[in-house]
Amino acid sequence: MERRAFRLNGFAVTIGLLVLGGALAAAGLAIGVEALAGAAILWGVIFVIVATGFTVINPNEAKVVQFLGRYVGSVNDAGFQWVAPLTTKQRVTLRVRNFETAKLKVNDADGNPVDIAAVVVYKVVDTARAAFSVDDYEEYVAIQSEAAVRHLATSHPYDSHVEGRTSLRDGAEVAEELTAELRERTGLAGVEVLEARITHLAYAPEIAQAMLVRQQAAQVVAARAHIVEGAVGMVGLALDRLSEQGVVELDEERKAQMVSNLLVVLCGDRATQPVVNAGSLYA
Numbered sequence: 648m649e650r651r652a653f654r655l656n657g658f659a660v661t662i663g664l665l666v667l668g669g670a671l672a673a674a675g676l677a678i679g680v681e682a683l684a685g686a687a688i689l690w691g692v693i694f695v696i697v698a699t700g701f702t703v704i705n706p707n708e709a710k711v712v713q714f715l716g717r718y719v720g721s722v723n724d725a726g727f728q729w730v731a732p733l734t735t736k737q738r739v740t741l742r743v744r745n746f747e748t749a750k751l752k753v754n755d756a757d758g759n760p761v762d763i764a765a766v767v768v769y770k771v772v773d774t775a776r777a778a779f780s781v782d783d784y785e786e787y788v789a790i791q792s793e794a795a796v797r798h799l800a801t802s803h804p805y806d807s808h809v810e811g812r813t814s815l816r817d818g819a820e821v822a823e824e825l826t827a828e829l830r831e832r833t834g835l836a837g838v839e840v841l842e843a844r845i846t847h848l849a850y851a852p853e854i855a856q857a858m859l860v861r862q863q864a865a866q867v868v869a870a871r872a873h874i875v876e877g878a879v880g881m882v883g884l885a886l887d888r889l890s891e892q893g894v895v896e897l898d899e900e901r902k903a904q905m906v907s908n909l910l911v912v913l914c915g916d917r918a919t920q921p922v923v924n925a926g927s928l929y930a
């Protein structure tokens with residue numbers, strides 16, 4: 648787990664080194680030339696050792712500090728800092744990052760091949776895990792993102808024909824599910840996924856034309872169903888009004904014929920040609 652490393656202001660430590668050098672020089676001069684040379688050597692050794700602890704940290708950046716292979720803490724205070732000497736310092740960015748997965752060809756829940764891609768927005772929240780839990784947290788996030796997108800695509804159909812069933816085209820629900828899965832997958836690497844959203848979704852080229860015909864047929868059927876529903880209501884209203892106002896009395900056979908004619912007129916996809924009956928209605 649991440650913890651804060653011991654650190655001091657780098658400028659303060661530099662001033663302290665200069666003061667120490669001046670004190671050693673004064674003491675050497677007071678004792679003699681040989682003592683001055685010894686003080687200079689001592690100060691040089693101290694300077695070299697202390698200088699290994701200096702580091703510069705940029706905004707939204709952290710340094711993971713190790714001493715002889717042991718993790719001693721992380722520093723994320725921007726500026727010129729000094730940490731324990733003789734340590735190695737690994738840079739880890741805390742900036743928000745994003746990348747887009749490659750277009751993947753996956754079979755959806757109905758077995759149809761689809762091309763899908765997603766964009767993932769994330770940032771490092773635990774520098775220790777990002778540095779030591781995985782070899783490369785950026786590559787880890789990329790691979791886990793592709794795995795999560797594949798799993799998402801196989802869990803839902805491209806287009807749902809059943810009410811209440813989530814499809815890949817339901818952007819908000821699918822994005823929330825993908826984000827939750829990625830957070831669970833990448834938590835090990837000290838990474839928090841802020842958002843994951845599908846950016847490309849299409850049927851694979853080999854079935855795209857067939858699926859387009861299917862979608863068009865589904866739309867035609869839905870439109871016809873809506874037309875028939877409205878036509879039946881209009882026919883029922885016409886018969887009720889004729890009966891209520893006593894315009895004409897029709898037996899069941901003539902009602903059936905009238906219903907048939909009205910449905911043909913209302914539901915037909917072409918203009919109808921009226922036929923005027925000049926004789927008796929029952930002729």
